[in-house]
Amino acid sequence: MKPEAPFTIIGTVRSPWKTATGMPIQPTGARGITGHIDIHEEFRPGLVDLAGFSRIILIYQFHQSTGYDLMVIPFLDTRPHGVFATRAPRRPSQIGLSVVRLLGVDESGIAIADIDILDGTPVLDIKPYISEIDSFPGEKTGWLSEPRDMASSRADRRFSDC
Amino acid sequence: MKPEAPFTIIGTVRSPWKTATGMPIQPTGARGITGHIDIHEEFRPGLVDLAGFSRIILIYQFHQSTGYDLMVIPFLDTRPHGVFATRAPRRPSQIGLSVVRLLGVDESGIAIADIDILDGTPVLDIKPYISEIDSFPGEKTGWLSEPRDMASSRADRRFSDC
Helix, strand or coil: CCCEEEECCEEEECCCCCCCCCCCHHHHCCCCCCEEECCHHHHHHCCCHHEEEEEEEEEECCCCCCCCCECCCCCCCCCCHHHCCCCCCCCCCCCEEEEEEEEECCCCEEEECCCHHHHHHCCEEEECCCCHHHCCCCCHHHHHCCCCCCCCCEEEEEEECC | CCCEEEEEEEEEEEEECCCCCCCCCCCHHCCCCCEEEECCHHEEEEEECCCHHHHHEEECCCCCCCCCCCCCCCCCCCCEEEEEHCCCCCCCCEEEEEEEEEEEEHHHHEECCCCCCCCCCCEEEEEEEEEEHHHCCCCCHHHHHHCCCCCCCEEEECCCCC
């Protein structure tokens, strides 16, 4: 059984990352990198009061990834893990999630920083980041617990077509 | 322009919350409430090594919400805000996101706690929660900054059909 669920694309990411190769694999490696989310005109009224938040959760489509494997070797390891124990883009639902800094809301969308997302990525949803419900310091992180340099790791072509 | 993006349902939430009315509005109000995610058999191999993480991000479909308004009065306020400045379930892409505690992985799926999700909810993706990239204490939260009792707030029917 593999039913599909339809969702709406509300906008598009504009970022300096034109290909996955060499891109930071997480926002921690993209500190200071700025971009923009162009929000389709009909959805812009939904941005009212978003500017009061300093961080947002972006939910988007990994549009350059096709297919998936249930066991993957992520960028941060040399051993395979179940895809749901990784943040790899090639997954059954190709939904990406990044917590980015909100710089401001303008007439065409929103300006963001710490962006680890490909240029042209379709955005499905924007949610305000609320530390009280989203922030959990010091959680156990399984295979990721060994010291790794997440900030300087870069992507290659293994999970994308570009 | 409102193109749709298809995604795959990998499993179903089993929780004590049979209707939205009276349900906690966030996991902070659901401390200790346990549930299960029944993962469809074909996707279970993707759970390997997930058990090493203490918290996970669930991405699911708000399947009981239909339509949306771009300005909404959320459960935590009496004033309207843009839908993207709230976590209200009735949104252009009806995608829900909850950070829940992972209790364990079993033969049919995963056991979870702190669950604020309706029974029968279709699950689209599971990602490991990684404090280094997901945890940001003390962020500015705009209209939510005034003291509010998020933990004891309960949902009503305004955003769902049950």
